[in-house]
Amino acid sequence: MVLPITDGAWLMIESGEAPQHVGGLMVFDYPPDASPTWLHDTWQRLRTATDFAPPFSYRLRRPYGLAGLFDWEPDPDIDLDYHLRFSALPRPGRVRELLVLVSRLHSTLLDRHRPLWEVHLIEGLQPEHEGEPPRFAMYAKFHHSMFDGVGAMRVMRRMFSADPDLRGMAAPWEIASTAATTPSPVPEPLRSSPLEKPGLLDPVRSLGTIAGTLRDQARATRQGVEGEVMPFSAPRSLLNGRITGSRRFAADGFSFERMSGVAKALGVSINDVALAMSSHAMRTYLLDHMALPDKPLTGMIPVSVRTEDDGPQGNALSFLVVDLGTDIDDPIDRLERIRTSMQRGKDRLASMSRSERVGYAVAITSPYVIGPLLGIAGRGRPLANVVISNVPGPREPRYFDGARLQGMYPASLLQQGQALNITLTSYDTEMQFGLTACRKTLPQMQRMLDHLDSGLQELEKLTAA
Amino acid sequence: MVLPITDGAWLMIESGEAPQHVGGLMVFDYPPDASPTWLHDTWQRLRTATDFAPPFSYRLRRPYGLAGLFDWEPDPDIDLDYHLRFSALPRPGRVRELLVLVSRLHSTLLDRHRPLWEVHLIEGLQPEHEGEPPRFAMYAKFHHSMFDGVGAMRVMRRMFSADPDLRGMAAPWEIASTAATTPSPVPEPLRSSPLEKPGLLDPVRSLGTIAGTLRDQARATRQGVEGEVMPFSAPRSLLNGRITGSRRFAADGFSFERMSGVAKALGVSINDVALAMSSHAMRTYLLDHMALPDKPLTGMIPVSVRTEDDGPQGNALSFLVVDLGTDIDDPIDRLERIRTSMQRGKDRLASMSRSERVGYAVAITSPYVIGPLLGIAGRGRPLANVVISNVPGPREPRYFDGARLQGMYPASLLQQGQALNITLTSYDTEMQFGLTACRKTLPQMQRMLDHLDSGLQELEKLTAA
Structure with missing residues (x-):
């Protein structure tokens, strides 16, 4: 079964410096009735699986x-002990130690001689506040050629249940191909635009529209239209050095209550607030390093073109490029620039058919595929300074065998020349940020978590009644 | 500083399937006066180092x-938090969980953008017997281009002290280049032969001798001289399939008392007994898989040509190829074949100068360098079926900051087409075996630990008074 180019490209461009897998860190409470060996017992139960579902x-x-060209074949000889690992945190077992372990696990390439996924159960995570019960974590990792973010989220939704009393639940590798129990929502940026039925990309029919779109974008940029930004017009920055293979993963959640307070007061979306927080975090980090470019940083925003009827597998993505307004000192003006730029991008994508959207994505990302093959990746001007991705998740609590999912934080991938990725997931009452960075190119990147918070605080102060 | 070909070759032939680093697993008792946070405190102390010694x-x-061509340069920007890691075992924290973690850590490539080493402190190891205090472990990993086994052992000897009362000891990365406190012994296979002063390899002067040696070896093999074996005459076997990047590491120690009892009774060396145990283990494993070749398996035995005056850095190695007698059913006859074959190889190496020995090693291992470059590694006949290496260590207890070193088990590397490596270290009262294998090519390789023991038991029974 030959992989479509949109899936195979992730394998083609992969290197030790730029592994092309994505991951998720999930933090759980133990079930109320859990024995001390509950996690070990659960691991023992899950590793008895002998039936595996595609992919x-x-x-x-x-x-x-x-x-x-790459193709999949069924693996007749799956060594589940290899894919499903049991790990522990060293003392004192804080979130800090958890992020160190996940950074490490996220840095290593998947073994291409086996199915391209790993799941790690992690014990020894101390409670957030003294007196509360201990927690455990799960880190899942799979190659982007298997799933994109929205597809992966659909698998996660199948692994977890809204029912806290359900027990003996199956693992995703046993059930991935069965139908979704609840469809995942369509990603927010495209919610208002009509979606077509899935179909094969028709490059010839679409090329005219794609070229027209890029021409239109270039004209608007030349005319200085507010928020208009071309792919590959990103300024040079610290975020865009040549990367190495070591990753730093940092994660935190922010309540929707706080974020929607700001969004309502300013008439913007929660997604716009998240982008403004990200913009503030990068701006502050770069100011600390005396390396803020005069021109605004740009962000590439992946947009799912997956429909309700699609399975979870493979990639169905297009992209927007937005102006992140990092050159603007005033937080409200900065947010307004971001909102305008997002709106222009959304309008442009909405004017295209589904296959044209995918074709547009292939056209603007093709340097990422060609670059590594020619050994020139990361040397030209980047498509955008940073990738910021928002994968909607469930907005109410989920459980695995009675263990309440506290949070799910996305760990994403980097391309040569792009040392930071910000991915968001909505879950329960929070927007959860996962920051994935090259540890060497962006030292002390974890400080951006504080900057995300101060960015939100700044907007809260300005909009307080 | 350009690396000599003998060091650079390890970088040249490295791939995701065949990482070219070596490692060591060390198990310690806590110091008698240790606080519960002793290991964490020690880690905190060690990570404050700011001076780093070559290499x-x-x-x-x-x-x-x-x-x-590769060259070293001083790294002005060492991130010690990257190189020195603190980890923990999941429950129940047995040696089994430790070997799973070390197998994992040993499977990943070192990051070539940084100094090529990692050290992991590992807590949560339960005592060997109930009622005894808990233990901790250290796993160290460095690229073979930095050190060979004997060089690495010299560094280890500097890290550990014979004095149980010494405290505040430095880490090897702070002291590697200072003079050895106690010189390490010359490896046993060459102990009786004269050693030259270190010098550059003179290939032209040596070529005649090397060619003569290979001609002599070929003639003796044709004449059917007992124990005589040519490089690249190894039979095809399960041990010589194409390997993948996932490793299984298994380790155990056997008392010198037991091994020397057998050695004395049969008039052989302890090293011969170790080879006979290894031969029995592979023979039994292959019989279990109904895959024992008719022809005897052959072993490549690295031999150090490092002198007392050499520093620990770089590679100073030659090789013997021995007949492991796996075709022989009788254990005593098998041991006799091994002894004869080892003796012939030792005599041959002893007849060469130091530089000729290195040249001989380069000549017979060159297909390992050329193979990966041409993409044909592991497709031809292997130089030998298995590498068996013996790195002598200290024969009395060692301590780190009062923590008694219980055991040190060597983890080695594989080449394409060689799925198993057996490396031995002598320490205190034991010969300690480290088995490193491709997890996919040799399923359940850890069973060989039992087979090593039954091989020794068999010889013990036959030599019992």
Whole structure:
């Protein structure tokens, strides 16, 4: 089964410096009735699985491809002990130690001789506040050629239940291909635009529209239209050095209550507030390093074109490029620039058909595929300074075998020349930020978590009644 | 500082399937006076180091080389938090969980953008017997281009002291380049042969001798001289499939008392007994898989040509190829074949000069260098079926800051087409075996630990008074 180019590209461009897997860190409370060996027992139960569902049962037939072509075949000999790992945190077992372990696990390449996923159960996480019960974590990792973010979220939704009393639940590798119990929402940026039925990309029919869109974008940019930004017009910055293979993962959640207070007061979306927080965090980090570019940083925003009827597998993505207004000192003006720029991008994507959107994405991201093949990745001007992705998740609590999911934080991937990725997931009452960075290119990146918070506080102060 | 070919080759032939680092697993008792946070406190103390000694302070100037040339440069910006990690075992914290974690850590490539080493402190190891105090472990990993086994052992000897009362000891990355406090013994296979002063390899002067040696070896093999074996005459076997990047590490120690009892009774060396145990383990494993070749398996035995005056850095190695007698059913006859074959190899190496020994090693291992470059590694006949290496260590207890070193188990590397490596270290009262294997090519390799023991038991029974 040959992978479509949109899936295979993630394998083609992968290197030790730029692994192309995504991951998720999930933090859980133990079930109220849990024994001290509950997690160990659960691990023992899950590792008895002998039936594996696609794509968890697939391996690459030629691990390194042939002329850029890859194909899946069923793996007759899956070693589940390899894929499902049991780990522990060293003392004192804070979130800090958890993020160190996940950073490490997220830095290593998946083994291409096996199905491209790993799941780690992690014990020893202390409670957030003294007196509360201890917690545990799960870190899941799979290659982007298997799923995109929205597809992965659909799998996660199948793994977890809204029912706190359900027990003996199956693992995703046993059930991935069965139908979704609850469809995942359509990602927010496209919620208002009509979606087509899934279909194959028709490049010839679409090329005219894509070229027209890029021409239109270039004209608007030349005319200085507010918030208008071209792909590959990003300024040079610290965020865009050549990356190495070591990752730092940092994560935190912010309540929707706080974020929607600001959004309502200013007439913007919660997604706009999240972008403004990200913009503030990068601006502050770069100011601290005396490296803020005069021109505004730009963000590439992946947009799902997956429909309700699609399975979770593979990639169905397009992209917006937005002006992040990092050159603007005033927080309200900065947010307004971001809102305007997002709106222009959304309008432009909405004017295209589904296949044109995918074609547009292929057209603007093709340098990422061609660059590594020619060995020139990360040397030209980047498509955008940073990728900021928002994958909607469930807005009410989820459980695994009675263990309440406290939070799910997305860990994403980097391309050569893009040292930071910000991915958001909505879950329960919070917007959860996962920051994935090259540890060497962006030292002390974890400080951006504080800057996200101060960005939100600043907007809260300005909008307080 | 350009790396000599003998060091650079380890970088040249490295791939995701065949990482070229070596490691060591060390198990310690806590010091008698240790507080519950002793290991965490020690980690905190060690990570305050700001001075780094070569080669721990070196990084590669061109991580992927240029025309096969690599050079070291001092790294001005060492992130010690990256190199020195604090980890923990999940419950129940047995040696089994420790070996799973070390297998995992040993499977990942070192980051070539940084100095090529990692040290992991690991807490949560339960005592061997109930009622005894808990233990901790250290796993150290460095690239073979930095050190060979004997060089690494010299560094270890500097890290640990014979004095149980010494405190505030320095880490090897702070002291590697200072003079050895106690010289390490010359490896046993060469103890009786004269050693030259270190010098540069003179290939032209040596070529005649090397060619003569190989001709002599070929003639003796044709004439059917007992124990005589040519490089690249190894039979095809399960041990010589194409490998993947996932490793299984298994380790155990056997008392010298037991091994020397057998050695004395049969008039062989302890090293011969260790080879016979290894031979029995592989023979039994292959019989279990109905895959024992008719022809005897052959072993490649690295031999150090390092002198007392050499520093620990770099590689100074030659090789013997021995007949492991796996075709022989009778354990005593099998041991006799091994002894004869080892003796012939030792005599041959002893007849060469130091530089000729290195040249001989380069000549017979060159297919390992050329193979990966041409993409044909592991497709031809292997040099030998398995590498068996013996790195002598201290024969009395060692301590780190009062923590008694219980055992040190070597984790080694694999080449494409060689799925198993057996490395031995002598320490205190034990010979300690570290088995490193491709997890996918050799399923359930850890069973060989039992087979090592039954091999020794068999010889014990036959030599019992």
